[in-house]
Amino acid sequence: xxxxxxxxxxxxxxxxxxxxxxxxxPGWWRRNALALALAAVLLVATVGITSWKEWSDYFGTRPxxxxxxxxxxxxxxxxxxxxxxxxxxxxxxxxxxxxxxxTMILARVKVTPGAMADAADTAEGAEGAEAVxxxxxxxxxxxxxxxxxxEEGSGREWHSAALRPIDYRTTPGYESYCLPGATEPYxxxxxxxxxxxxxxxxxxxIEVAQLLPRYxxxxxxxx
Amino acid sequence: MNAASTRTRTRTRxxxxxAAGLAVLLLAAGVVAATTPTAAxxxxxxxVHAAIGEQAQGRNIVATVxxxxxxxxxxxxxxxxxxxxxxxxxRARATASADDTAALRAGTPGSTWVIVDAxxxxxxxxxxxxxxxxxxxxxxxxxxxxxxxAVFTLTDAALSIEIPTRGTLVFELPGDLLADPATASTARLxxxxxxxxxxxxxxxxxxDLTKAALLDEVQLEDAQWGERR
Numbered sequence: 001x002x003x004x005x006x007x008x009x010x011x012x013x014x015x016x017x018x019x020x021x022x023x024x025x026p027g028w029w030r031r032n033a034l035a036l037a038l039a040a041v042l043l044v045a046t047v048g049i050t051s052w053k054e055w056s057d058y059f060g061t062r063p064x065x066x067x068x069x070x071x072x073x074x075x076x077x078x079x080x081x082x083x084x085x086x087x088x089x090x091x092x093x094x095x096x097x098x099x100x101x102x103t104m105i106l107a108r109v110k111v112t113p114g115a116m117a118d119a120a121d122t123a124e125g126a127e128g129a130e131a132v133x134x135x136x137x138x139x140x141x142x143x144x145x146x147x148x149x150x151e152e153g154s155g156r157e158w159h160s161a162a163l164r165p166i167d168y169r170t171t172p173g174y175e176s177y178c179l180p181g182a183t184e185p186y187x188x189x190x191x192x193x194x195x196x197x198x199x200x201x202x203x204x205x206i207e208v209a210q211l212l213p214r215y216x217x218x219x220x221x222x223x
Numbered sequence: 224m225n226a227a228s229t230r231t232r233t234r235t236r237x238x239x240x241x242a243a244g245l246a247v248l249l250l251a252a253g254v255v256a257a258t259t260p261t262a263a264x265x266x267x268x269x270x271v272h273a274a275i276g277e278q279a280q281g282r283n284i285v286a287t288v289x290x291x292x293x294x295x296x297x298x299x300x301x302x303x304x305x306x307x308x309x310x311x312x313x314r315a316r317a318t319a320s321a322d323d324t325a326a327l328r329a330g331t332p333g334s335t336w337v338i339v340d341a342x343x344x345x346x347x348x349x350x351x352x353x354x355x356x357x358x359x360x361x362x363x364x365x366x367x368x369x370x371x372x373a374v375f376t377l378t379d380a381a382l383s384i385e386i387p388t389r390g391t392l393v394f395e396l397p398g399d400l401l402a403d404p405a406t407a408s409t410a411r412l413x414x415x416x417x418x419x420x421x422x423x424x425x426x427x428x429x430x431d432l433t434k435a436a437l438l439d440e441v442q443l444e445d446a447q448w449g450e451r452r
Contacts, residue, residue: 099386099449148350156384159349164383164448195385 063207063215070219074112077216078208080142081112084218085187091196097166098193104166105149105192107204108174109218112185113142143208144180149192150217152201161193268415268425279414281424283346284354284382286414288428290340292436293400297336297393299443301373304336304395333398337366337432338441339412342387343377352382356415356425359394361432362406368392375445382416383448390446400432407432 029036069075074083086108098104149158162168162176170176174189190204202223206216273279278287297304337359345352354377357368368378377390392412401407408431415425 099451102386102449155347157348157350158384159381161383193383193386198384 060213062213063205064213066205066215066217068203068217068219071221074110075216075218077206077214078143078145078211079114079140081110082206082216082218083110083112084108084204084220085110087220087223089223097168101196102193103196103198103223104161105194105202105220105223107147107149107188107190107192107220109147109188109190109204109206110185111142111178111182111188113183141181141183142179143210145178146207146209147178147188147190148205148207149190149194149220150203150205151198152203154198156198157205158192158194160190162191164193166191166193266421268420268423271424271426273426273428275428275430279426279428280346281415281426283348283352284343284414284416284424284426285346285387286341286343286426287387288339288341288412288430291430291432292338292340292438292441293432294336294338294438294441296440297338297372297443298440299372299374302371304334304371334395335398335400336369336441337394337396337400337435338443339392339394339430340389341377341392341414342389343380343382343414344387345382345384347384349382349384352416354378354380354382354414354416355418356413356420357392358413359396359410359430360413361396361400361410362403366394366396369395371395372443374443376443377446380446386449388446388448391443393443404433408434 067075067077069082072084074081076082084107086106088106088108089103091103092098092100095104147160150156160176162170168191170189174187176189178188179186194202202220203217204220206218208215269281271279271281273288275288275291278285295305339357339359343354357378359366359368368376370376370378372393375390377388377392380388380390382388410430410432412428412430413420413425414428416423
């Protein structure tokens with residue numbers, strides 16, 4: 001179009017063109033520049049906002065934001081203080097009830113409901129939300145939770161093996177599940193049975209439903 | 224004169240270009256509409272094929288089918304397939320019809336059992352890891368694994384990472400199962416974590432039922448968790 005128009009302009013015309021030559025008018029892109037720019041902005045915003053909403057819903061309901069705690073350190077989470085106090089481990093050579101080639105890990109965690117005093121000692125946690133959680137817990141007791149064993153790197157996750165046919169009974173004086181609403185400190189004991197190779201960077205994962213996507217990782221010592 | 228004819232030619236060419244563009248767009252729209260995958264297509268499971276005796280590994284399920292047999296009767300410590308009385312859930316399901324209930328109590332004459340010996344494990348997480356789908360597809364029909372035996376079968380077994388649970392899956396089929404060898408020889412077993420296998424791994428093992436051992440009676444044992452000494 002433009003080439004034709006300029007070609008026409010070069011041709012010696014018998015009469016002068018009645019209108020302004022087409023080449024002098026700004027092009028279609030130039031005339032619609034503002035609308036195009038707005039459309040581009042809207043497109044980016046639409047895609048961005050929709051995806052952000054979808055992804056934040058997805059990640060917001062899953063454990064995606066860990067607070068990692070070193071071996072044996074107490075950490076404030078969900079209005080209670082959590083501390084790995086003991087880990088017992090034995091391979092199938094020592095523990096005859098578990099399958100060949102596996103290792104049994106018994107993790108013991110001390111739970112202290114509403115432990116505001118401990119929060120000051122911990123480097124991690126003690127953020128605003130933690131304080132709110134702690135205040136709530138002071139009234140409602142410690143939270144219910146889900147415990148798992150997780151392996152850093154591979155991302156493998158184990159459930160408690162308490163219900164497996166391994167003749168396991170929770171040691172007297174320990175609890176096998178979190179006690180929602182507890183106001184006194186108590187000790188948790190959870191057995192895990194893992195393949196014997198899986199000994200790198202294990203940690204006990206504590207999830208409190210109301211606090212997702214945040215969760216707690218208590219590191220286990222090297223086995 | 225010259226300029227006028229040039230202008231007419233230009234206009235004609237512009238119209239032709241517009242028409243061609245429209246035709247291309249319409250054609251493209253037609254192709255897109257005709258080739259758009261249906262929900263059934265884009266939601267289909269990620270199938271992993273393996274033969275009997277071979278390990279099949281999906282996203283979070285790994286299984287090996289070791290053997291397949293056909294038996295007239297199943298027996299375990301507390302249940303016999305020919306003495307009637309399914310599990311409570313079977314009976315509850317059958318209350319819709321008095322005839323069905325009677326049939327269950329009297330056993331299911333004329334049925335044949337396909338017994339699959341397999342081991343199954345999880346791969347990377349035990350959270351939500353169960354054998355939720357175990358189905359035998361024979362021709363057009365899909366049979367899900369029976370929960371009538373009293374022992375622990377692999378049906379809905381909780382899976383552990385790298386620690387295989389070994390046991391049986393039993394399928395109750397019509398007695399004329401082998402009447403059509405063409406269909407019976409091209410059966411397949413489907414194993415997946417969820418009863419609805421869409422958008423996740425599904426292990427598919429072709430099974431030639433005409434080559435399976437034919438037995439009168441099979442004694443079922445509880446599924447076993449891991450290798451024991």
